[in-house]
Amino acid sequence: DAGVIQSPRHEVTEMGQEVTLRCKPISGHDYLFWYRQTMMRGLELLIYFNNNVPIDDSGMPEDRFSAKMPNASFSTLKIQPSEPRDSAVYFCASSQHPTGRLYGYTFGSGTRLTVV
Amino acid sequence: QQPVQSPQAVILREGEDAVINCSSSKALYSVHWYRQKHGEAPVFLMILLKGGEQKGHDKISASFNEKKQQSSLYLTASQLSYSGTYFCGTEDFGNEKLTFGTGTRLTIIP
Numbered sequence: 435d436a437g438v439i440q441s442p443r444h445e446v447t448e449m450g451q452e453v454t455l456r457c458k459p460i461s462g463h464d465y466l467f468w469y470r471q472t473m474m475r476g477l478e479l480l481i482y483f484n485n486n487v488p489i490d491d492s493g494m495p496e497d498r499f500s501a502k503m504p505n506a507s508f509s510t511l512k513i514q515p516s517e518p519r520d521s522a523v524y525f526c527a528s529s530q531h532p533t534g535r536l537y538g539y540t541f542g543s544g545t546r547l548t549v550v
Numbered sequence: 551q552q553p554v555q556s557p558q559a560v561i562l563r564e565g566e567d568a569v570i571n572c573s574s575s576k577a578l579y580s581v582h583w584y585r586q587k588h589g590e591a592p593v594f595l596m597i598l599l600k601g602g603e604q605k606g607h608d609k610i611s612a613s614f615n616e617k618k619q620q621s622s623l624y625l626t627a628s629q630l631s632y633s634g635t636y637f638c639g640t641e642d643f644g645n646e647k648l649t650f651g652t653g654t655r656l657t658i659i660p
Contacts, residue, residue, distance in 0.1 A: 476552065476637075476650055476651070476652045476653055477592070477637065477650040479647060479648070479649075482647065490647060525591060525592075532646040532647060533580065533582075533639075533641045533646055533647060533648050534582060534594065534597070534639075534648065535580060535597060535599075535641075537594065538582060538584070538594025538595075538597060539584075539592075539594060539648075540594070541591035541592050541593070542591060543590070543591050544591055
């Protein structure tokens, strides 16, 4: 397996534009997580899915953020409209257990988002 | 609430030992440790479940004191490849998700 695949690796966009981040989890992993990493707040859980169903979205900052998982092999995180404070590295991770209790989480390489 | 890690940063010479601590204000079911190298994704190191166990991974080991809600990561005879930021992730009872600490940046110099 190629691991968790995220795209794009880097995204620079202007304030107010729509941004879509993409993730392909490891096949057979029932759980998919979106994290945001900043220097100030560290790794924050935004939302996670179980079998394509959103389970906990309490970490989603506000209505500008939305996430979908239309099938077991694809998820998107959308920010509309984007703001400079959204600049961060966004990681997608997948696992066989909600807390990775068996083998941990496998993280993708991340998307570095810069909003100017 | 985020677990608290200490120290925030440490610089060691190759071959020296290090201890990284992780403390929570909540009763914990498990503690997880990850390492992230600069510009890369976090990588899973190990998990410790309640029961006060200690685990090892090459020259990296960890302990979990559930009574104190603390875990410690031990790096013995550190190698250059150990450099990176170490995160603990905690799972408390009745809450099936991980909360990550703010990280400890470890720098190993020759």
